[in-house]
Amino acid sequence: MRRTKAEAEETRSSILHAAERVFFEKGVSNASLDDVAKAAGVTRGAIYWHFSNKTDLFLELYNTVSLPLEDMVVRDTEQPASEVLGVIEASAGNWLDDLAADEHRQRIFTILLRCPYDEDLMPVLDKQREVDDRHTVMLDNAFDRARNEGFLSGNWTPQSATKALRWMMEGLCSEWLLFGRRFDLAAEGKEGLKRLFDSFRPAPVAIASA
Amino acid sequence: MRRTKAEAEETRSSILHAAERVFFEKGVSNASLDDVAKAAGVTRGAIYWHFSNKTDLFLELYNTVSLPLEDMVVRDTEQPASEVLGVIEASAGNWLDDLAADEHRQRIFTILLRCPYDEDLMPVLDKQREVDDRHTVMLDNAFDRARNEGFLSGNWTPQSATKALRWMMEGLCSEWLLFGRRFDLAAEGKEGLKRLFDSFRPAPVAIASA
DNA sequence: AAATTAACATACGACTGTGTTTGTATAATT
DNA sequence: AATTATACAAACACAGTCGTATGTTAATTT
Structure with a gap:
């Protein structure tokens, strides 16, 4: 179910927002990628599509600010x-x-x-x-x-x-x-x-x- | 291989010292009990004998200072x-x-x-x-x-x-x-x-x- | 001396999280 | 219109990690 480029960018940013909340609540090392995925309303597949791994997700999140x-x-x-x-x-x-x-x-x-x-x-x-x-x-x-x-x-x-x-x-x-x-x-x-x-x-x- | 009470106290404190080093180096949530055990020269069995779990070990470590x-x-x-x-x-x-x-x-x-x-x-x-x-x-x-x-x-x-x-x-x-x-x-x-x-x-x- | 118990080590089962692979529907391309 | 690449979901394989259960040895008790 391929989304348009705008939609993809939307899920990417929703993943980043979810990561921010989850990392803040549970701490970076205690939070699993599944936690983030569920908080973003997607699966880990979406995360691994947009980011290479948890560290990369964290670094991208850091870059946003x-x-x-x-x-x-x-x-x-x-x-x-x-x-x-x-x-x-x-x-x-x-x-x-x-x-x-x-x-x-x-x-x-x-x-x-x-x-x-x-x-x-x-x-x-x-x-x-x-x-x-x-x-x-x-x-x-x-x-x-x-x-x-x-x-x-x-x-x-x-x-x-x-x-x-x-x-x-x-x-x-x-x-x-x-x-x-x-x-x-x-x-x-x-x-x-x-x-x-x-x-x-x-x-x-x-x-x-x- | 049952040890004397003094020896047991010694291993307990060596576990605490190892936990301090390992928690400091890897962070509490990133450190496994096996890391601590190896750093103390014992197995996880010794840790579970002296402490009920990782949180308890951390709390005991905190109490020492x-x-x-x-x-x-x-x-x-x-x-x-x-x-x-x-x-x-x-x-x-x-x-x-x-x-x-x-x-x-x-x-x-x-x-x-x-x-x-x-x-x-x-x-x-x-x-x-x-x-x-x-x-x-x-x-x-x-x-x-x-x-x-x-x-x-x-x-x-x-x-x-x-x-x-x-x-x-x-x-x-x-x-x-x-x-x-x-x-x-x-x-x-x-x-x-x-x-x-x-x-x-x-x-x-x-x-x-x- | 036999039985018990303290102080561990070792082995086991369950679960979790990770990275990858595969499937799949849809947008974009030709 | 057919093909291809995109944007994921679902499934899989695998390594850690945890808690527990069981084994083992030596000190203690009786």
Whole structure:
């Protein structure tokens, strides 16, 4: 019962969506291809037609969101230095808003956090590292610009600010994703960001007063 | 070939050690009991003698470190308020030192971070949450004491300081454990802690000068 | 000394998941 | 209109893995 090309593309994407849900619920290694097939309303034959095996299915699923993942990098480095910190903070806040609103992204991140990286999933890890490294470099540069223009507190170096920000974001999201979303990610996250960035900014110089 | 009780206890603990290594390397759900048995130099019979099944083995393994886990709570709340922040910072720093030095603890944490929590592993998750909640309460109280005595910067509230600290620690350890230990956990972690705690402390009041 | 039991190893049956092969109906091609 | 390639479903063969059942040996008990 051959379907038209559009229909085939439809079942392929329904398989991907089903895989996302099943992998999220049962974990990648605990989920069987039959679980995915049933969740997609097809048989394993359809999966093996569109994908070569489970690892390939996982990688394709990862690719469906890998490009949006990279959007978290800060690219507005053309701003005046006085606003660099504000731009970074807003960018991180927006990223939290996006994650909080996008269940798809939530599930993918959760899957990625929990998945046991064996040998054949290494490309995923490598890509994650590459994105993280690029992100780190861009943050370093941005904080460095802020510091050179006197907009970074002496308590922080560009590198330490980058790390503090990244660790806070990672811890925040890990706790939220892996631990059952028991708090308001965007609200509490942005409040934390605000206080952290306040400490990034130099103390206001005392106006000569009485 | 019946062994003496001491020998039996020895094989039991060797099974636990093997399980720790194998679960760490292959992930809990990807590791078979035969993998564990071979790594321990026994057969599956020995495992089924000492443990009822794989979940039970995992839970017993978790119990071997669950008590030390709770040591990370700050219990030195009897210090003078002026030193509360220093005590918390030192406690967190010590915790990092311990983790960096104890491969056993590293593996257990990594396993816990990566393991897909299905239904029968819920007790582990619940216990983790309980420890975390207690830790949070103690930190809240400690920061509150510091604030009441004027030792907490106005930029932070006790709750926000607690969260910032916990997220930073969690992000730091997650990245180090899940991402290949590509940096010096204790050194970089303590530097980050120092800067964060510097921002927790109120700005020094300007001495009346010329 | 005989019987029992603890501490395993070995063997067995059942099931699950995987990859492949085969069947098949339909769209696309010629 | 006949052929072919596509998009699957259904069936098959096979390796793991699990739990259990049974065997075996040595320590303990009686």
